[in-house]
Amino acid sequence: MTVKQFFKSTAFKCILTLTCVLLISGIFLTIMNGLLAVSDAERFERAINKIYGKSVKTEAVAVANYNDNATIDEAYKVKDDGNYLIKATGKGGYDNGTVTCWIVVNVSGGAVKGIDKVVIESNKNQSYIDRVTDKALNQFTELYTDGIIYTQDLITNATVKGTKTAICNAVNGALDFVNAKLGNVTEDIYAEFDFVEYIETKLTSHEVNEDGSITFHIVTKGLKEPSGFKVDITVDTNGVVTKYEITENGSTSGAYSDKMHAGILDGTLFVGLDFAGIESILDNGISLPSDNSGTEISTGATHSNYLCLYAAAFATKNYDNEKLIVEDVEEGGQE
Amino acid sequence: MNKYKKITLDGLIYQNPTFMLVLGTCPTLGLISSAFSSMGMGLTVLVVLTLSNIIISALRKVIPGAVRIPCYIVIIATLVTFARMFLEKFVPDLYDSLGGFLALIVVNCIILGRAEAFANKNGVLESAVDGVANGLGFTLALTIMGVICEFLGKGSLFGLQIMEFKIGMLATPAGAFLVYGICIAVFVYIIDGFERWRRVKANKLARENLLNAKEAA
Incomplete structure (x- = not known):
């Protein structure tokens, strides 16, 4: 084919037409992009407007984490009213997932006065996030009291324990962040104790009884399947468990609670044991069994059993910590 | 029948892309849980379809x-x-609610189908009318199903809560599939009934004309 023939051929026509169409389209879109592109500032303004309900001026605040169960992603101080707008990601959701929320923290007179709004931004692994309706989220505003730590059982209108836990953690994280920024930080006395990896130290409390024994009201964190458990454990002066009672079973939707070790469910497995006895239940010290076989607590609800055992380990290992006695004498117990 | 009237009726009713040709099913099932989203999707398709029909018809003799x-x-x-x-700049709520389905309009069978079947063979004006008619047919179908699904599935209409009673499944794509099937059945039943009625009426008229002609003879 000669050059002249090529320029007269259908192939050339096709190439030319396609090139022209592509060029014209490209030029058109470039012009339109210049005219219609939404800038980052505009996008941010829209997001704030949607969350806050009105257009407000904000000032970015340096982020820091004051709560192990949440990550503060972004923080802004609203210039108009002094409130804080926090984007926080709560951990501990179903299947180790997370929920990211925007939280408007009402601040007045240098102190947190409430939660104005909670909006879910995104999530990871929370298949039933739609069950958390606006009605459920409004409860964060309605239930707020000074010093509150939200737990999933406080929030009704949604039957998703794990997802609610992650949202509560996000809100608690936002509250801790704002309180820290305002200089209102409360000391977490259990933070330096042994075996706190799976313990919600800020939700846990204790009281010293007349006979010298200590009753712990322990709240555990959730694991992959189960949400947190609430367990009351009394440890005598020798470090031996005298009473063990699960007050709230975090086992997933009750489906696993039937598979839990009977001695753990009613506490008889732990009563009479000190830390060494509790540690001996597992072959490899107090660490989460990697499978569902080979240990006494592997019953098909290993994670649930483990959280309960971990709570017992926490209580028996720390029963003689000086801070427990001092705190109780000074403040009548941390509540 | 007037050419434009026929094109319009075909797009809206007799060859309705959603109920009669079952085209564009992906956004239909994905979006009809919300009346606002479904109407927004319908209108966006209407605009894209009309413009693409006009451009393709105008270039039909140039493109090999x-x-x-x-x-x-x-x-x-x-x-x-x-x-x-345009939507991201001026209607961000709709842009957010349409999500990935907006980009998928590129591969919507209705648009490519009308380009190949109609705009490629007809003039600009006819193609524009065809685009508007088919787009309207798609919009109406989606909006009707969106209203049904949102009302029964969420108890609301265009986001406005109306009642507490709801059948949650109808707000999911599975429920949308069910509503889609029922709507197709009802639509086809109505069109068939209308066509039957029209045939009977035409036959009756023809018979009367024949009798009149015989009497006159």
């Missing part, structure tokens, strides 16, 4: 047959990208 499909795709993709930019 061998590369017509790639050219159509480029034109449609350009229009869809423009629609995305």
